[in-house]
Amino acid sequence: MTDQLSVQFAALADPTRRAMLRRLAEGQASVSEIAKPFLEEMSLPAVTKHLKVLERAGMLTKTQDAQRRLCQLEPSGFKEIVDFLELYRHMMEESLDRLDAYLKSVTSKRSAKKDKHQKGKQADGCQK
């Protein structure tokens, strides 16, 4: 499919590209800097291709600096995806709240009242 939202989700459906985005979130970097952690697993052209996928998804922009290409994260590229997920994020939180309420009613003495579901943080810790 060629619709933009599919292109964006497909861009995220790869651990190498997600790792690249995490790197980029820490600041801009050249292609070879981004490539460095991956050159044991894959060739430079493969890295170029991954970056192109992220670029077409609108999640990164490149600017030329002599021979180097500086890549920069483009946070606005996540807008459509985040908007799409809003509905399911809310449903998820509601169902967790219902679970909370249930557990609370079952244990009778509430265990960890405030702070609800504490936002587990940092998925994809392994990127195998």
Added chain:
Amino acid sequence: MTDQLSVQFAALADPTRRAMLRRLAEGQASVSEIAKPFLEEMSLPAVTKHLKVLERAGMLTKTQDAQRRLCQLEPSGFKEIVDFLELYRHMMEESLDRLDAYLKSVTSKRSAKKDKHQKGKQADGCQK
């Protein structure tokens, strides 16, 4: 790639499957009920396959009711994805806020002070 986060993003990288999830968000439905809007574009086995992709992604569960299979949205299946995106969602909001601040400083008389970036809502309106 076989990691779960990739499986989940890949599941969302298809307009048919996203439309199915939106349908499911309104309540459970049997396979043929879900299939109905798509049977002009594709066959029933194709629908079965799409549902299986969503199931393997942990975003829906099926329960048997006589010959029918009732499908239900599984909001917890979105947790990893939502957690992964949290970082980029925040960066996006920050960069929008910076844009706000810039526009405010440029126009000198601020135009629409409160309400910030008003959450555009509902991406994927077309699902072509």
Added chain:
DNA sequence: ACCTTACTTAACCAACTAGTTAATTAACTT
């Protein structure tokens, strides 16, 4: 028992993806 409804499984195919190596482009260095 037999038919129908509701799905799933199997076998196949075209198009796309993620990688490869080799060649090319382009800018700086000496």
Added chain:
DNA sequence: AAGTTAATTAACTAGTTGGTTAAGTAAGGT
């Protein structure tokens, strides 16, 4: 001018995806 660094493009390949039709399974209806 010749060489080096940085990255891309081209041509190819194996494996995956999204679809097909045809056959199979399993439960309820008559």
